[in-house]
Amino acid sequence: MARPLVVAILGPTATGKSALGMMLARRFDGEVVSCDSTAVYRGFDIGTDKVPLAARQGVPHHLIDVADPTEEYSAAQYAREAAAAIRAITARGRLPILVGGTGLYYRALTRGFFPGPSRDDALRARLERIADRRGVERLHVLLGRIDRESAIRIQSRDRKRLIRALEVYVLTGRPLTAHFVDTQSPLPEYDVRAFALQIPADLTAARVGARVHAQFEQGLLDEIRGILASGIPETAHPFTGLVYRQALEHLHGVRDEAATRELIIRENRKYSRRQLIWFRKEPNLQWIHAAGEREETQEEVARVLAAMEIRRDANNNP
Secondary structure: OOOOEEEEEEOOOOOOHHHHHHHHHHHOOEEEEEOOOOOOEOOOOOOOOOOOHHHHOOOOEEOOOOEOOOOOOOHHHHHHHHHHHHHHHHHOOOEEEEEOOOHHHHHHHHHOOOOOOOOOHHHHHHHHHHHHHHOHHHHHHHHHHHOHHHHHHOOOOOHHHHHHHHHHHHHHOOOHHHHHHHOOOOOOOOEEEEEEEOOOHHHHHHHHHHHHHHHHHOOHHHHHHHHHHOOOOOOOHHHHOOOHHHHHHHHOOOOOHHHHHHHHHHHHHHHHHHHHHHHHOOOOEEEEOOOOOOHHHHHHHHHHHHHHHHHHHHHHOO
């Protein structure tokens, strides 16, 4: 009997992953499982580019809006919940389609995740003091010296994850990425067919710029004001990420709106490069050098999956 299949559509930001995933879901009777560390949080919609309900065209989406903004939602928790969602989709006789650009979440789901040692409050307090005195970026510099891969994937102002990565190194004597080798996928019975999208840097820049301007036009700043008015503190984790951190600084008068838009565009382009570096190190990805909205891209992936379905049917019905 053929092993169950999960399809993954991966790649940097603004490459058209959602459009490709939606097309595949409609054509192959699938359901989308988000692989995005920002989309898990309820209420943070515009700045995370969640596909609106009206635009999902009846395709079920999973692992979106599953966490309160004040929760600490980890990659290990994502792997458990995404694995459960994928098995439930398969049990319904449908095709699970993983879509997103969070490399750590993808790795945790397909290759396992190292939970790490218990927290050390004294060590964390020392690292917090370093961040307070010298800036969070100092933690990023320290991490880059002992775990370059983690420094690439963790943003320079993500205090929580920087502290955890440094904590793991100090307590175990090994960088966090070295521990990943010893882990096991929570989906060992599945075949994972993964496609990664890549587009030229100049096209990424244009698409990122258009997206950021659209986010502001759609009411990003009003969304943030509403979140704060609902009682969510500025220390909530989603506020530390791209778009929301810079927009929140704008609301505090750090810079004007035009400068904030340009800063977000630059930071998104940097993030895109980090994502590309991460995914290039993932094994067994089929790279497609075109945007996911392109008909040629969609037909290329559809042909591969159709051929797989024919072979699987032949294996199951000799």
